[in-house]
Amino acid sequence: MPNVGDEASNKQLIFRDYVTGLPKESDMYVTTSTIKLKVPEGFHGVLVKNLYLSCDPYMRLRMSRVEGYSSSYTPGAPLTGYGVAKVLDSRHPDYKVGDLVWGITGWEEYSLITPTEGLKSIEQGLKKIQHTDVPLSYYTGLLGMPGISAYAGFYELCSPKKGEYVFVSAASGAVGQLVGQFAKLLGCYVIGSAGSKEKVDLLKNKLGYDDAFNYKEEHDLDAALKRYFPEGIDIYFDNVGGKTLDTVLVNMRVHGRIAVCGMISQYNVHQPEGVQNLACLLFKRIHMVGFAFFDHHHLYPKFIETVLPYIKEGKIVYVEDMVEGLESGPAALVGLFSGRNVGKQVVVVARE
Amino acid sequence: MPNVGDEASNKQLIFRDYVTGLPKESDMYVTTSTIKLKVPEGFHGVLVKNLYLSCDPYMRLRMSRVEGYSSSYTPGAPLTGYGVAKVLDSRHPDYKVGDLVWGITGWEEYSLITPTEGLKSIEQGLKKIQHTDVPLSYYTGLLGMPGISAYAGFYELCSPKKGEYVFVSAASGAVGQLVGQFAKLLGCYVIGSAGSKEKVDLLKNKLGYDDAFNYKEEHDLDAALKRYFPEGIDIYFDNVGGKTLDTVLVNMRVHGRIAVCGMISQYNVHQPEGVQNLACLLFKRIHMVGFAFFDHHHLYPKFIETVLPYIKEGKIVYVEDMVEGLESGPAALVGLFSGRNVGKQVVVVARE
Numbered sequence: 001m002p003n004v005g006d007e008a009s010n011k012q013l014i015f016r017d018y019v020t021g022l023p024k025e026s027d028m029y030v031t032t033s034t035i036k037l038k039v040p041e042g043f044h045g046v047l048v049k050n051l052y053l054s055c056d057p058y059m060r061l062r063m064s065r066v067e068g069y070s071s072s073y074t075p076g077a078p079l080t081g082y083g084v085a086k087v088l089d090s091r092h093p094d095y096k097v098g099d100l101v102w103g104i105t106g107w108e109e110y111s112l113i114t115p116t117e118g119l120k121s122i123e124q125g126l127k128k129i130q131h132t133d134v135p136l137s138y139y140t141g142l143l144g145m146p147g148i149s150a151y152a153g154f155y156e157l158c159s160p161k162k163g164e165y166v167f168v169s170a171a172s173g174a175v176g177q178l179v180g181q182f183a184k185l186l187g188c189y190v191i192g193s194a195g196s197k198e199k200v201d202l203l204k205n206k207l208g209y210d211d212a213f214n215y216k217e218e219h220d221l222d223a224a225l226k227r228y229f230p231e232g233i234d235i236y237f238d239n240v241g242g243k244t245l246d247t248v249l250v251n252m253r254v255h256g257r258i259a260v261c262g263m264i265s266q267y268n269v270h271q272p273e274g275v276q277n278l279a280c281l282l283f284k285r286i287h288m289v290g291f292a293f294f295d296h297h298h299l300y301p302k303f304i305e306t307v308l309p310y311i312k313e314g315k316i317v318y319v320e321d322m323v324e325g326l327e328s329g330p331a332a333l334v335g336l337f338s339g340r341n342v343g344k345q346v347v348v349v350a351r352e
Numbered sequence: 353m354p355n356v357g358d359e360a361s362n363k364q365l366i367f368r369d370y371v372t373g374l375p376k377e378s379d380m381y382v383t384t385s386t387i388k389l390k391v392p393e394g395f396h397g398v399l400v401k402n403l404y405l406s407c408d409p410y411m412r413l414r415m416s417r418v419e420g421y422s423s424s425y426t427p428g429a430p431l432t433g434y435g436v437a438k439v440l441d442s443r444h445p446d447y448k449v450g451d452l453v454w455g456i457t458g459w460e461e462y463s464l465i466t467p468t469e470g471l472k473s474i475e476q477g478l479k480k481i482q483h484t485d486v487p488l489s490y491y492t493g494l495l496g497m498p499g500i501s502a503y504a505g506f507y508e509l510c511s512p513k514k515g516e517y518v519f520v521s522a523a524s525g526a527v528g529q530l531v532g533q534f535a536k537l538l539g540c541y542v543i544g545s546a547g548s549k550e551k552v553d554l555l556k557n558k559l560g561y562d563d564a565f566n567y568k569e570e571h572d573l574d575a576a577l578k579r580y581f582p583e584g585i586d587i588y589f590d591n592v593g594g595k596t597l598d599t600v601l602v603n604m605r606v607h608g609r610i611a612v613c614g615m616i617s618q619y620n621v622h623q624p625e626g627v628q629n630l631a632c633l634l635f636k637r638i639h640m641v642g643f644a645f646f647d648h649h650h651l652y653p654k655f656i657e658t659v660l661p662y663i664k665e666g667k668i669v670y671v672e673d674m675v676e677g678l679e680s681g682p683a684a685l686v687g688l689f690s691g692r693n694v695g696k697q698v699v700v701v702a703r704e
Contacts, residue, residue: 274626281642288640290633
C-alpha cells in the first residue's frame with residue numbers, strides 16, 4: 001500500500017477521440033503517468049485508489065460529441081465512470097483515509113476526485129460504503145447504479161402488483177437480472193429476453209425468471225411475445241429500445257407501464273429506428289417513463305435496507321463478468337455492445 | 353313534442369362499411385325508419401330525443417375493422433357517439449321523463465339506450481345535466497368528453513406548475529382550446545399550433561394563447577419550436593402524434609411531461625409514421641402518458657364545479673362549429689380530418 005505523499009506511477013485508460021457507430025478497442029489506449037498521492041492544497045476533494053470499474057452502456061453516449069445524459073468525454077483524458085475506490089488522502093470533511101467509496105471516478109489506478117474535476121461533484125456522487133460483508137465489486141452493480149436503477153425503475157415507476165405480467169429485455173444484464181428477481185419476489189410472472197443460450201439458461205436456472213428466450217433466434221418477435229404473454233404484458237422494463245420496444249407496444253395490456261432504463265440498440269446507430277406503434281399508448285392508456293438513477297438518489301438508504309437481507313438470505317443473487325487489469329478495459333467496454341459479457345461487466349483494477 | 357307511445361319517423365345516419373384511409377361522406381347514408389317512442393317492456397333503459405351530436409376524431413377508429421378504444425361500428429347500423437338528449441320515456445330508476453342527459457347515443461332523431469344496446473351501459477355513460485344555464489351543446493364539448501379530457505389530461509397527468517412552458521397541437525380543437533385556457537389560468541406560457549390563419553387568430557385573440565402558429569406554413573417545425581420555446585417545452589399536450597410528436601421530443605426539457613390525448617395524424621394512415629426521437633424520453637427523463645376520458649370519470653363533479661364559475665365569469669370561452677341537421681353529419685365528421693371545422697364540431701339534430 002503506497003503512503004500519502006508518495007509519487008506513484010498511474011496507469012490510465014485514455015479516450016482517444018469522439019466515436020461514431022460502434023466503439024472499438026482502439027478508441028481508447030493505455031498510458032502511464034505519475035501522480036502524487038496527496039490532495040493538493042486548496043482542493044476540496046479526495047485522492048483514491050481505484051479497485052473496481054463499471055462498464056455501462058450509457059458510457060457510449062459520452063463517447064459521442066453530442067450530449068446525452070451528461071457531457072462528452074474529453075479526447076486525451078481518461079474515461080470516467082462508476083467505480084469502487086479506497087480513500088488514500090482527503091481534504092473533504094465527509095471522507096477520511098481508509099474509507100471505501102463508490103461513485104464516479106477515473107479509469108486509472110489513482111484518481112483525484114474534486115467537485116471541479118469534470119467528474120460529478122463528490123457530495124452528489126461519491127457514497128461511502130457502509131456494508132463490507134458483501135463483495136465490494138457489488139457496488140458497481142447490485143448495490144450501485146444498476147441496482148438502484150432496477151429498484152427505482154421497477155418499484156417506483158412501474159407500480160407493480162402481484163400476479164402481473166412482466167417483460168424485461170437485456171434481462172441478464174446488470175439491471176435486468178435484478179428486475180426479474182424483484183418481480184419474482186413480488187409474485188409477478190416474468191419473462192426475459194437475452195442474446196445467447198448461455199444467458200437464457202442463466203435467466204431460467206439461476207436468476208429465477210419464469211421463462212426466457214434468445215431474441216436472436218426469434219425471427220418473429222411479435223409471435224414470441226404472444227407465445228409467452230397470451231394475455232399481454234402489464235409491465236415492460238426496457239433496456240434496449242428500437243424494434244423490441246415497438247413490438248412490445250402492440251403486446252401491452254390496458255393501463256400497462258413501460259419504464260425506459262436504456263436503449264442500447266440505439267446508441268451506435270446514426271439514424272434511430274422509428275417506433276411505429278406509439279398509438280398503443282393512447283388506445284391502451286399506457287404510462288411510459290424514461291428515467292435515470294441520479295433522479296432517485298434519495299431511495300438509496302431504503303434500497304440498501306431492502307436488498308442487503310435478501311443477499312444474505314440468498315434470495316437475490318448477482319452474476320458478474322470480471323476482467324483483470326485496466327488493459328482489459330477497452331475490450332470489456334466495447335463487448336457490451338456485442339453482448340460478449342455474461343452478467344454485470346466489471347474491470348478489476350486492484351483488489352483491496 | 354311527440355307523446356310517449358307515439359309512432360314517430362326516425363331519421364338515422366347509417367354506417368355503410370369499414371373504412372380504410374380517409375373517411376368519405378359516402379361511408380355514411382341517411383335513412384328513415386319508424387320508432388315507437390316508448391321503452392319496450394323488459395328493457396332497463398331510456399328512450400331519448402337527440403338534440404346535439406358530437407363529431408370526435410376517435411370515431412374514425414370505430415370506422416375501422418380493428419379495435420382501438422372501443423369496438424368497431426356495425427355496418428348497416430347507425431353511428432354512435434357522444435351527444436345531448438332529452439328523456440322521452442324511462443324504465444330506469446335514475447332517469448325520468450324530461451331529464452336532459454349527455455353520453456353515448458345514436459346518430460338518429462330518437463334512440464333507445466339500454467345497457468345491452470352495444471352502446472355504453474347507461475349507468476356508466478349517461479350523465480344527467482344539472483346545469484342548464486349554459487348552452488346545452490356545451491355538453492358535447494366544454495362540459496363533456498373533450499372538457500374532462502382537457503381537465504384530466506392537463507391538471508392530473510401533466511402536473512403543471514406556474515411559469516412552465518406548454519405546447520398544444522390541434523390547439524383550436526375541442527380539447528386544445530381548453531388546455532390553453534387552463535394553462536393560462538395557472539400562469540403557464542402556452543403556444544398552440546393549428547392549420548389555418550383563422551384558427552391561429554382565434555388562438556391569439558380569443559382563446560388567450562400567448563402565441564400560435566400555422567403548422568402548414570412552417571417547413572421546419574424544429575426551427576419553429578425553437579423560436580417559440582428557446583428554453584424548451586415542459587409540457588406537451590399531444591392531439592396529433594406522428595412527426596409533430598417526434599419533433600417535440602427533441603425540444604422537451606428535462607423532466608418534461610407529454611399527455612397523449614389523440615393522434616389524429618395517424619388515424620387514416622395504413623402504416624403509422626415512425627417516431628425516431630424516443631431516446632429523448634431517457635435522456636430527459638420524460639413522462640409520456642396516453643389517456644382516455646373514461647378513466648377519469650370520477651373527476652367530473654370537481655371538473656364541473658371548477659369550470660362553471662369560469663364560464664359564467666367569462667374567464668373560459670368556447671368556440672363551436674355548428675351544422676344543422678343529421679344530413680350535415682357526414683360532411684361535418686369527415687371534415688375533422690381535413691381541419692374544416694373551426695372549434696368544436698357539433699351537429700344540431702333538434703333544439704330542445
